[in-house]
Amino acid sequence: METSVLNLPEREYLLPGNRTCAGCGLSIAYRYILKALEGNAIVAVPASCLTVLHGMYPTTSVLIPCVNVAFPSTAASASGLVAGLKALGRTDITVVGFAGDGGTHDIGIQALSGAAERGADFIYICYDNEAYMNTGTQRSSSTPLGAKTATTPVLGKQQHLKDMPRIMEAHSVSYIATACPSYPADLYDKMRKAKTKKGTRYIHISTPCPPGWIFPTKDTVKMGRLAVETGMVTLYEMEDGVFRLTGRSRSVAERGKLKPVGDYIKLQGRFAGISADNLKELQTWVNSRWAGYLKRA
């Protein structure tokens, strides 16, 4: 049976009244990740908006155990949790390392690379809001070209973003998927699939962020949809090395074409005043990446 809004599990593991901003894309994504894990998981979380979501001692807004870990150590901590659970014979519990883009692309990359090379048995999730949001929107290596942040305030960032799933692909891990909370059933299915695999699995979720990207809180879902429809984000999965477009990206590939990148960036304050050169370069970059996906699909 196809996963849909009517048969997604009702039970929530994320409690209302938590600390995320109104309209947070991470919050939507986390609801469906936790539903897919059915509460039977331990997450290792470094400093990030997810720490903020989990809340302040002595209360937490999440119904699964979380270990707060040092910023660069998410994947190392997850590896340790896996080893500890194995020693205790608790093999039914899924271990998840869960970090932001700063905590993945920049600060956590060596621990993640090490764990993936060893094939440590956990799911690593990077939720990508494209900057260091929890500390006030500093640029990361996942910030797209032309986006203004607190540390790229005038011209916007002058480099392209780092393609993290491709770096994980070079580690030959058993499962890689990209997702977006505007497509919860697609995200849920990928999490369910990741759960059945062994070794290191990598899920990359693009999570729109109203205060960091500067758009109205009501537009989070629309922004995720536009990200996919313009090719700024592509939904795909790789099972044991086999690449497949999924969901909306597949339907765009099969019948249709990408919308212009301008449709997406004109709705976000972080791209206000982007230079014509940067905009052109961003479109060229999207086109060539999309052509690459089409060739592989």
Added chain:
Amino acid sequence: MGTRDCKHISAMASPSIGEAGRTGEWRTSRPVIDHSRCIPVRKNKPSCFLCWLYCPEAVIKRDIPIQIDLTYCKGCGICAEECPSGAITMVAENDYVER
């Protein structure tokens, strides 16, 4: 400090609704629903529920009729934006009058 089953002292937090307080107080506008326009109500069977699907706060119940927990709803407006039948309207808290 809590004590776990293993009897070791640990700084373990316990789950609680409203960890950040009554986040409904953050709202500047509130979702007001006209149930007569809501698709599951009109069809009288489970359908649509896009507001439930996309609510970042998990404050909407997938029932007929849907229910929104205003104690914790932060008023982001995603439900009103995504509702295909225009059943939810965001009303500024200052303009809202109880009927």
